[in-house]
Amino acid sequence: MLTITEENYLKAIFKSSLKETDGVSTNSIAKELETKASSVTDMIKKLSDKKLVNYKKYQGATLTKQGKDIAVSIIRNHRLWEVFLVEKLNFKWDEVHDLAEELEHINSEKLTEQLDAFLEFPKHDPHGDPIPDKNGNINRHNDITLADLQANEIGTVVGVKEQSKSYLNYLENIQLELGAKITVHNIVDFDRSMSASINNGNSINISHQASKNLIIKKSK
Amino acid sequence: MLTITEENYLKAIFKSSLKETDGVSTNSIAKELETKASSVTDMIKKLSDKKLVNYKKYQGATLTKQGKDIAVSIIRNHRLWEVFLVEKLNFKWDEVHDLAEELEHINSEKLTEQLDAFLEFPKHDPHGDPIPDKNGNINRHNDITLADLQANEIGTVVGVKEQSKSYLNYLENIQLELGAKITVHNIVDFDRSMSASINNGNSINISHQASKNLIIKKSK
């Protein structure tokens, strides 16, 4: 059994590992958890002893299979609880994060699976992040795209579904890069094209073909 | 903000105070929390400093108004979550206690009130214990009585609603005392009288008049 703190470290390493290519640096974990590098070193050693992370001094940390499984299951809990809070208890989707941070640490397989069923097996949380399945698989097919946004919703670009040179060129041209903020103004029913502005710039028109291949996360 | 441990101490003192007349002894708290008396003394001092318990050496502890309010709100959380687990997530009512012990410590007024509303303001938890309202009042009118049991259900006597000498005499005669276990065998539709056995003894007949004045807790 792990402490809540240990679980939070695993989660932090998992999150950071999505941004960094190889081992996750001590500092980035410290930043993620708002703690100090020396505390991180201590904990990394402990988790290494428990075979949840791979660690060599000065080399950063990576999760072992076991460590990753735990991290993903916590993320699964977190996102399911967020859905619960929004869909069942009428929370706003920007109010749920802190509560989900607490609820996610209640470890009961039965609880998680029953909650999942009760919510009718949601595919993503209210922020648009995918919910890992029972086996820890994160199905990228269920990503939220720009085409899923309604008028007046705002999203942040986190990836693309289409890798063709022409598409990427197009995105570059309109300055739609990773991390860009898109505000949808309105959507034309007829062809599902939308007018939207990028980083609060001028409004431009985006075809459905283009919007459905742009993976985004909802934001405020 | 209190730690989970501190909250658990307040809850334990509250529970013990229902059984003991004056100050709650160090030992009974230790027993309740499965810890040692010396640990209890430490914590009582700490809670006393925070003005949540009244404490004088060797005199036992009582909750202050503030401490009691916190204890009751935790119990409110606990019982609401138990209802949620049973009614919404299909848990059996004897499986929910440990999970509720964890969920109860998530302190968010909004969460509690929304959950209460979502569950349609239940009056008691699956064990038959009353759920304190938002203001911490525990409405004794909603006690579960023997008359509320179905055939084949089992209860433990925790009190009476009627204090008359004749009623108490009757109970004594049939050996229905505090803590006695009652198993309901069947209920006669016509006059709502029931046949039931006390502490697995012979089956006897109990009138509705008698059963509706006997406060019980459901048990296994």
Added chain:
DNA sequence: GATTATTTTTAGACTAGCCTAAAAAATAAG
């Protein structure tokens, strides 16, 4: 490639909560 800057680790100290063992107080028994 030597030097400076940054990152990471170590060393030592702190708090919360727990323990054991011994001392002190309260209670029970003779």
Added chain:
DNA sequence: CTTATTTTTTAGGCTAGTCTAAAAATAATC
């Protein structure tokens, strides 16, 4: 009312997790 028993408190030590400050290693710069 003195002695024995039980309860409670104190004293000191342990672990988990945190911190600061200093040392060691790595990375960056000239």
